Amino acid sequence: MKKILIFCLAATFFINFKSWAKDPYVDINTTMCEKGEDIYISCAFNTSLDQYDYVGKVASICAKSNTSPDSGYVQYRFGKPSYGVGPAIVEMQYPEQKIPPKEIFTIYNSRNSEISGAALRFTKGKYLYSFERLNSFSYKVVARKQGEKVFNKDCNLPGKNYLTDDAYRGIQTIELGQTEISDTDD
Template identity: 30%
Template sequence: MMKYINGFVVLAVLWGVSINASAHTEGEGLCLPFEEVYFSCRIGEKVMSLCAVGNISPDNGYVKYRFGTAENIELEYPDESIPSRGVFSISDINLGRIGFVHVKFHRNDHDYVIFGGYSDGIYVQKSGKLVVRHGCESEDLYRLSPRAYRGIETVPPVDEIDN
């Protein structure tokens, strides 16, 4: 009897590892199979994804930012699955004839700005100073979904962030 129980435990552990390793697939970026892809792109060997579930308004469902690889999510924000109001915001940026959309969040004294439009990518600022900027590679790009506007609070541009 103990042999069967140990075998079951080993199978359960192996099955759990298998599920965990395949939870994020290439076609979905870093979004889970049940999550809607709001945005996803490859940055070098890594992927940046904005994922949502039940996000019909800023007060429903959740939105998550993930960065890393399918095997190693380096950053997931927020940690909890909570509604996006007060966590994410979205702004339309117009620079003459060029328009951008910025999806923003603040974490550990840093402002993260996912941008889409003429070009796509992310930049991170601290105290208004650029820390890093990464452009998306054109292949494997899933442009910002218009559905993000219904679930993320729209706010006016902020000079220190949306420049």
């Protein structure tokens, strides 16, 4: 009886832990990434719909062969994924060419006793785009024009609503220490 109880407790812990952990499998058709690319993060924006019924717009950071800031490529894409029905409709892609991310994309980390944050950022024209996690376990997609927020939406499923470890290996990372990410302009 004792062995059965221990097994049941261990199985319950394992099942609960696995359901809490992020699932590495994501249907590529629910992102703006292409087959063969790594999905660093991909966000849907309409929280009122069930993730399995969502067919709206998505923002994705896609990469391939990106093992350092000088290798492979990283691109931001925004639009409507194919959802397995037809071609994806890309409304914005940056950069246009598939080039290494050095001096284009940057990840900022901030940690102290009160805050822990991360942001993957890039600038296009007068806009600063950011996938941000500030003091919580969830990300937001934020666009700022000359410092003022013009877009600020939660990063929801379907997709991959967290920044993957691969992104940290392939994109330049800046440790801000005590400085809050929201205080940085880059």
